[in-house]
């Protein structure tokens with residue numbers, strides 16, 4: 396009887412453990428908040444919100460406290476996604492706390508590895524590993540470009556988030 400209860404409790408604990416996913420770019424105002432917004436949206440659509448904790452951060456502190464870039468918010472909104480996160484800088488504790496950290500480009504990836512202690516480096520992956528049509532491993536930085544760059548980022552992240560969720564769900 397007691398044995399049965401212990402097994403059941405362990406099983407519930409395993410089922411209820413949330414997967415913690417962090418998306419990271421440079422400024423946390425364009426690519427990573429877009430990735431966070433798309434991934435949250437897809438998780439909600441599949442009724443899996445209770446299984447995930449989702450956040451984003453930047454490797455730099457330039458825009459800490461700011462909303463996502465207006466051009467990224469407009470692009471997101473045109474696809475039915477509201478972006479309202481506030482930028483924050485990634486810290487070493489994030490590498491302990493999150494199960495999977497997705498860097499938008501190779502430079503972000505290198506900078507995240509500098510924060511990775513205690514064997515956490517394997518948690519850090521490139522977002523475009525999950526892009527089924529990747530021509531490059533970087534999600535291009537749209538900040539200094541035109542509006543088309545923001546739509547391209549959306550399309551890359553939409554594909555990548557589909558694949559990521561298929562693999563995690």
Ligand code: 4NP
Nearest residue numbers: 420421422423424425426538
């Ligand atoms: P993100 O884009 O890394 O996708 O948020 C950028 C935002 C700001 C700057 C560079 C990239 N910046 O140089 O201020």
